Amino acid sequence: xxxxxxxxDSTVRRRNAKEALDRDARRAQVVQAAVDAIEEGxxxxxxxxxxxxxxxxxxxxxxxxxxxxxxxxxxxxxAATELIRRVRPHLDRAGTPAEIxxxxxxxCVAWAxxxxxxxxxxxxxxxxxxxxxxxxxxxxxLSEIVDAARAYLSETPLSADPPEGxxxxxMAMVDASIIWWFDHHDETQDQLVDRxxxxxxxxxxxxxxxxxxxxxxxxxxxxxxxx
Numbered sequence: 548x549x550x551x552x553x554x555x556d557s558t559v560r561r562r563n564a565k566e567a568l569d570r571d572a573r574r575a576q577v578v579q580a581a582v583d584a585i586e587e588g589x590x591x592x593x594x595x596x597x598x599x600x601x602x603x604x605x606x607x608x609x610x611x612x613x614x615x616x617x618x619x620x621x622x623x624x625x626a627a628t629e630l631i632r633r634v635r636p637h638l639d640r641a642g643t644p645a646e647i648x649x650x651x652x653x654x655c656v657a658w659a660x661x662x663x664x665x666x667x668x669x670x671x672x673x674x675x676x677x678x679x680x681x682x683x684x685x686x687x688x689l690s691e692i693v694d695a696a697r698a699y700l701s702e703t704p705l706s707a708d709p710p711e712g713x714x715x716x717x718m719a720m721v722d723a724s725i726i727w728w729f730d731h732h733d734e735t736q737d738q739l740v741d742r743x744x745x746x747x748x749x750x751x752x753x754x755x756x757x758x759x760x761x762x763x764x765x766x767x768x769x770x771x772x773x774x
Contacts, residue, residue, distance in 0.1 A: 574611040574621075577601050581622045582665065590668035594618075619672060626662075626669045633658045641769040644751065644762055649744040652721065656740050659725045667729070670722040713754050717747050 580601035584592040594615055598605040612618040637650040659666040721743055728739050755762060762768075 573603075577603070577608055577611055577618070578621050578625055581618055582625055585622065585664050585668050586662060587664070589664045590671060619668075623669055623672050626665050629662075629665075630655065630658055630669070639770045641767055643765055643767060645744055645748050645764065647768060648748045648751070649740065652743045652747065653740045655721065656725060656736060656743070659729075660736060663729055667726060670726055710754055713750065717750055720746065720750075 577597065581592070581597045584596050584600050588596075594608055595605050597618070598608045601608070608618070612621070633654045634651055637654060640647065640650055642650065724739065724743055728734065728736075734742070752762065
C-alpha cells in the first residue's frame with residue numbers, strides 16, 4: 548500500500564509540474580504576441596488583437612492575466628529586460644566620463660531606434676506603479692546603473708549611496724529626448740547620442756561638484772578605482 552501511495556504521489560507531482568510548465572508556456576506565448584502586436588502597430592493594441600495573434604480565444608487570455616494592466620506590466624518587464632541586455636556590457640568599461648556616458652547612451656538609443664513602438668510603450672508606462680516595479684525596481688536597469696556608479700565612484704563620498712533621484716531624472720530626460728527624436732527627426736542618431744552624452748555628463752559633473760569632486764574631462768575612470 549505504501550508503494551502505491553508513493554506512486555500516486557509521484558504521478559500527481561509530475562502532472563502538476565507539467566501543467567505548470569504548460570501554463571508558463573502559454574503565458575509566455577501571450578506576452579510574445581503582445582510584444583509583436585506593439586512592435587507592429589503601437590502601444591494601443593487591444594486584448595482581442597493580442598489573442599488573435601496568440602492564436603487563442605480572447606477569454607483564454609484572462610486565464611493567464613487578470614487584466615490588460617497586468618499584461619502591460621509583463622510586456623514592460625520583457626522590454627526592460629531586452630534593453631538591459633543591450634546596455635549591460637557597457638556598464639563596467641573604463642574611459643573618460645564622456646566615454647562612459649556615451650557607452651550607455653548609444654546602445655540605449657540604438658535599441659530604441661530598432662524598437663520604436665516598444666520603446667514608446669515602455670516610456671509611456673513609466674509613471675505607473677507596475678512599470679516602476681518592472682523598470683526601476685532594485686533588480687532592473689536602475690539598479691545596475693546604480694551599482695555601476697558605485698563601482699566608478701568607490702573611495703569618494705558618493706560611493707556608498709549614489710544619487711538615485713538624479714539617475715531617475717536623467718533616464719526621464721533620455722526617454723523624452725528619444726521620443727522627441729522619433730516625432731521630429733531634427734537631428735541624426737549620432738547627433739542625438741552626442742547631445743545626450745553632453746547633457747548627461749554635465750548633470751553628473753554638477754552632482755559631483757556639489758560633493759566637492761571635480762573630474763577633469765580627460766580623466767580615465769575604471770570600476771573600483773575611484774576618481
